[in-house]
Amino acid sequence: MDERAALDLVGGLVGRAGDDAAVVDGTVVTTDMLHESTDFPAGTTRYTAGWRAVGASLSDVAAMGAEATAAVAVYGAPAFDAADLEAFLSGARDVCERVDAEYVGGDLDGHDEFTVASTALGETDDPVTRAGATADDVVCVTGGLGRSAAALRAFDAGDVDRANDLFQFTPRVAAGRALAPYATAMMDSSDGLARSLHQLAAASDCTIDVDEAAVPAVDAVADYATDDADAREMTVFFGEDFELVCTLPDDEIATARDACPVELTVVGDVTGDTAAASSDGAVTVGGDALPDRGFTHGD
Amino acid sequence: MDERAALDLVGGLVGRAGDDAAVVDGTVVTTDMLHESTDFPAGTTRYTAGWRAVGASLSDVAAMGAEATAAVAVYGAPAFDAADLEAFLSGARDVCERVDAEYVGGDLDGHDEFTVASTALGETDDPVTRAGATADDVVCVTGGLGRSAAALRAFDAGDVDRANDLFQFTPRVAAGRALAPYATAMMDSSDGLARSLHQLAAASDCTIDVDEAAVPAVDAVADYATDDADAREMTVFFGEDFELVCTLPDDEIATARDACPVELTVVGDVTGDTAAASSDGAVTVGGDALPDRGFTHGD
DSSP states (O other): OOHHHHHHHHHHHSTTTTSSSEEETTEEEEEEEEEHHHHSOTTOOHHHHHHHHHHHHHHHHHHTTOEEEEEEEEEEESSOOHHHHHHHHHHHHHHHHHTTOEEEEEEEEEOSSOEEEEEEEEEOSSOOOSOOOOTTEEEEEESOBOHHHHHHHHHHHTOHHHHHHHHSOOOOHHHHHHHTTTOSEEEEOTTOHHHHHHHHHHHHTEEEEEOGGGOOBOHHHHHHOSSHHHHHIIIIIOOOOOOEEEEEEGGGHHHHHHHOSSOEEEEEEEEEEGGGOBTTBSEEETTEEOOOOOOOTTO | OOHHHHHHHHHHHSTTTTSSSEEETTEEEEEEEEEHHHHSOTTOOHHHHHHHHHHHHHHHHHHTTOEEEEEEEEEEESSOOHHHHHHHHHHHHHHHHHTTOEEEEEEEEEOSSOEEEEEEEEEOSSOOOSOOOOTTEEEEEESOBOHHHHHHHHHHTTOHHHHHHHHSOOOOHHHHHHHTTTOSEEEEOTTOHHHHHHHHHHHHTEEEEEOGGGOOBOHHHHHHOSSHHHHHIIIIIOOOOOOEEEEEEGGGHHHHHHHOSSOEEEEEEEEEEGGGOBTTBSEEETTEEOOOOOOOTTO
């Protein structure tokens, strides 16, 4: 069973699973585990690891349209080096500070592989879920995509400083708060844009057509992509980016864009409900199927 | 640097670290990581693993005197087997149900070693910390100690069903709530009674004298201990039990015992402040030093 099938199983057994975060009486909680072999390439500093692990959880809070309040993490490593641990904590605290949350501690665990389990908390009276997109909404993304794909290329190329910088993303908490009053559905792009859109379409029971030419890429994509097809792979499929993907009514896009503290780009339209889906599937590009593939942990 | 030194470092860098859980605006949050090589002996079922991992975090909520509200967990494993995952989730849900909390999901992670990161949330307006014990308080523990030590012996002896049963403890949330109005300091016994008392004495800046004959043991200790010294090792030092250790005024012990839904046993006295500590250290047994040793993760 791969991770997607397993997640479907969990969704069937745990009523509140299936969105970016659970919401219990207005408190948002979300947890992630990252580890060296799959998430922290050689060259990733412990500062970056702390930033990125805690940031990934804060991104899930952002995706619910919630205020971020606090985060904790478990630092698992074969040995506890003071400089490493201090750097990790600095990164964890700095990413919390970036989104006005507080890093409040966690735990240590002796672990063969460097592993971080992070948990973020938030508050919202009105969470935005993945379900709620309706026909005639537009589909938007914040910021630019391809950041993590570019970071991996930078690590491979030995551009370690640039790679670490790219790996330290800003969780879109402020954007999520700004978009919450307008967004009909929202999630983060951590599984890649294509897969995220498939997930959003499935949760909202709608069809989406994407304008691939409009998909915004971070500048670093152009520096590392070998050609247009490669750039597309980096921005549309690769994933591990932490932008917000949301739907909102066409007539609110201008207002939402004014409110949003980062670039908000329209990348497609909700074209109908699932009953109207063609045999090409729920998500298309100019009418052709967009493959449902991207980043699956546990592959 | 061993885990204790590393935790001291974290405590110096993260203002809210150092107690069983952090409290942010009345919300209690705590996180733990458990993994196969150190926490789940051969024979531990996935049901037990789910129960125990989530229970360990709920125990930290209990130690703050808080109501437990919710828990999440990350299930990291080399492969996702449906029966294993369902069993894990059942254990996680059942331990939450035991303490009136809700299991609200989590995440999956492909991981070489079976690893669980659990997080529990709670609510309290008046958390009980490790600091606050004063001279003339008595020192109490809930339930019986030695449960996990006995469980490991049972695993070794091939008594797998009994071992799994012993590994499924009841987090003392109800007891913690009942004791909170009376307790001057509280923590759980996960590092072992001896080490927990040293930690409580350090946080409260007090000295403690223990009546070892009074330390309550679960019945299973007698079944597996080779002699009295071994039984002492299992109950006083071994740790990984999840009882509450607390201090409260001598004249409130009867009322607190009536309120507490589990056995509450007086195991010692707060004998003075640290300035009065003898050269034998802050925690003694009939005047002789009680070694500050117990369960240290990461050893």
